[in-house]
Amino acid sequence: MAPHIPTHTLNDGHDIPALGFGTYPLKDDEAVDAVYSALQTGYRLIDSAVNYGNEISVGKGIRKYLEESGTAREDITIQTKLPGRHHDYKAAINSAQESFDKLQLGTIDVLLIHWPNPITNKFRDAWRALVELQKRDVVRTIGVSNFTAEHLDLIIDDTGVTPAINQIELHPNFNQEEMRAAHRERGIQTQSWSPLGKRQAPYSAAPVTAAAEAHGVTPAQVILRWQVQLGNIPMPKSATPSRQAENLDVFGFELTGTEMGAINTLTRPDGRLFDGDPNTHEEM
Numbered sequence: 629m630a631p632h633i634p635t636h637t638l639n640d641g642h643d644i645p646a647l648g649f650g651t652y653p654l655k656d657d658e659a660v661d662a663v664y665s666a667l668q669t670g671y672r673l674i675d676s677a678v679n680y681g682n683e684i685s686v687g688k689g690i691r692k693y694l695e696e697s698g699t700a701r702e703d704i705t706i707q708t709k710l711p712g713r714h715h716d717y718k719a720a721i722n723s724a725q726e727s728f729d730k731l732q733l734g735t736i737d738v739l740l741i742h743w744p745n746p747i748t749n750k751f752r753d754a755w756r757a758l759v760e761l762q763k764r765d766v767v768r769t770i771g772v773s774n775f776t777a778e779h780l781d782l783i784i785d786d787t788g789v790t791p792a793i794n795q796i797e798l799h800p801n802f803n804q805e806e807m808r809a810a811h812r813e814r815g816i817q818t819q820s821w822s823p824l825g826k827r828q829a830p831y832s833a834a835p836v837t838a839a840a841e842a843h844g845v846t847p848a849q850v851i852l853r854w855q856v857q858l859g860n861i862p863m864p865k866s867a868t869p870s871r872q873a874e875n876l877d878v879f880g881f882e883l884t885g886t887e888m889g890a891i892n893t894l895t896r897p898d899g900r901l902f903d904g905d906p907n908t909h910e911e912m
């Protein structure tokens with residue numbers, strides 16, 4: 629039986645699963661198969677993006693699962709992201725319509741602005757477009773990704789609409805304490821990308837191995853449980869069905885305060901995976 633996944637209630641009143649499935653860099657049949665298998669395992673939140681080039685395949689995997697399982701469409705949350713080259717107001721409206729057409733799932737449950745690209749400096753136009761897309765019911769929930777507190781305040785001041793979600797780089801080597809506090813103050817849900825730490829995942833770090841041994845779980849499960857207990861929504865990616873199941877099975881044990889604190893000591897100011905500082909990184 630698929631595990632029960634708790635939910636968070638977003639600032640727009642919609643519920644979202646407390647853990648999701650990442651799909652980058654899956655493409656074509658690999659993406660269809662991975663999404664289908666993730667849904668069979670019990671995932672109910674799927675993360676895509678225009679720039680992953682996989683919206684058609686992700687939509688196909690979801691529709692295949694819906695048809696075969698009889699699961700209701702509203703039980704699955706599909707999330708995609710607007711690329712930097714589509715930040716002009718009209719381009720953003722058209723881009724969302726293209727995502728809608730590619731996914732073929734009806735209303736897009738969640739649309740995020742992928743990166744702020746503050747040098748290009750058009751993210752405020754893009755946010756106005758997302759507010760309009762929500763009014764038109766093309767998109768249900770609107771949010772952002774890789775925004776700093778300053779970027780958040782600019783778009784909130786412009787429109788009076790606070791993003792429901794900010795998806796940011798967050799793993800034990802970079803725990804984003806300040807951004808998590810900024811989100812709490814503004815009522816924004818934190819999502820974590822590269823939640824395990826990808827190729828730098830600290831599977832053999834002492835605080836992780838000690839907790840894994842104490843709870844009889846794997847290091848990856850410890851890291852994802854740490855994410856969940858911080859209140860973040862982690863979005864682990866795995867093309868491997870056994871790992872997909874392992875990564876979802878993190879709701880049956882609890883880390884102690886001491887274990888949480890020990891994992892938090894792994895964070896470093898230079899702990900980003902690459903030079904992905906949202907103030908300087910531009911992604912079109």
Ligand SMILES: NC(=O)c1ccc[n+]([C@@H]2O[C@H](COP(=O)([O-])OP(=O)(O)OC[C@H]3O[C@@H](n4cnc5c(N)ncnc54)[C@H](OP(=O)(O)O)[C@@H]3O)[C@@H](O)[C@H]2O)c1
Binds near residue numbers: 820864865
């Ligand atoms: N908003 C953004 O700018 C942004 C940026 C980056 C990523 N993302 C999103 O975040 C998602 C996740 O990030 P990510 O893929 O970079 O990093 P991640 O989920 O931390 O790590 C994925 C890697 O870990 C491996 N893995 C997964 N589960 C494992 C386990 N239990 N034990 C050992 N290894 C395991 C996977 O290999 P296998 O697949 O071979 O199992 C894959 O190589 C992406 O897919 C994407 O949806 C968003």
